[in-house]
Amino acid sequence: MFSGDDKPEKTSGGIGGPSISAGVEFAEFIGLSASESGNGELEFQSELVALLVDLGGIEVYSRFGQGINSPSGNELSVFLIGANLGNLFPLLMKERVRLFVPLTLTTDFLRVSKNQARSEFQQSSLQVASGAQLLLGGVNRRGPALLMKAEPFVGFSYSQGSLFGGGVRGFRGEVVASGFQITPRFSVRLGYRFQTREYNIDGSLYDYQLKGHSLLVGVQF
Helix, strand or coil: CCCCCCCHHHHCCCCCCCEEEEEEEEEEEEECCCCCCCCCCCCEEEEEEEEEEECCCEEEEEEEEEEEECCCCCEEEEEEEEEEEEEEEEEEECCCEEEEEEEEEEEEEEEEEECCCCCCEEEEEEEEEECEEEEEECHHHCCCEEEEEEEEEEEEEECCCCCCEEEEEEEEEEEEEEEEECCCCCEEEEEEEEEEEEEEECCCCCCEEEEEEEEEEEEEC
16 A cells, blocks of 8 residues: 555656755644643743655655743753655546545654753654645646645554553645746745644643644755
C-alpha cells in the first residue's frame, strides 16, 4: 500500500519534484485539565521555526524554538520532528482537476520542556490519516498548480522509558501553490498548513492540545 511503485495514480497527484521549504509556525500549546497539579505549566503561545522536506510520497518536517516565555513564567524549549508516508487513491481524473483519497501514516516526536531542565512533556506518536486531496492545474506535473488537502487522524502516543501512554487525535490541512518558475530547473513553492492535535495520556497531567498555523516558502527542483 505504501510502496514506491511508479503507478499513474500516485505520480499524477503530485505538484512537481522534490522541494525544501522554510517558514514560521504560529503555535499554541494548552493544558486540557486544570485539576491536576502541574498541568498548564508548559503552556505557550509563540512563533516556531518551521522546516519541510517534500520528496513526493515522503515528507520530513520539523518545528522548534527556544527561550519561549509562558504564562506560568517558565522559559520553554520546543522541538517537534516527524515524517509522513502516504499514497493516493484517485476518485476523479481530469486534465486540470484531480480528486484523490489520501492515506497517510505519520510518526513524530514532540518535546516541550523548561529550559535547563529535564523534559516535562515528551511523547512519540504513530498516526493514521485519511481525507480528501484536490489538485488543480499542474498538467503533466508542470506549470502552476494548486493543491488542497484535509485529513483527520487518530493514533497512539507513548513516552520512551515511561509507563505513560495514551491516544492522540486531530486534524490537519494544507494549501500549496507551486510551479512558479524562476529558472529552467527551479521553481517557487508557497504553502499554508494548519494542524490541531489532542494528547489523551494516562491520567490527565500530560493532556495537552497543540495548534499550529504554518507559512512556508520553498524551492522545488
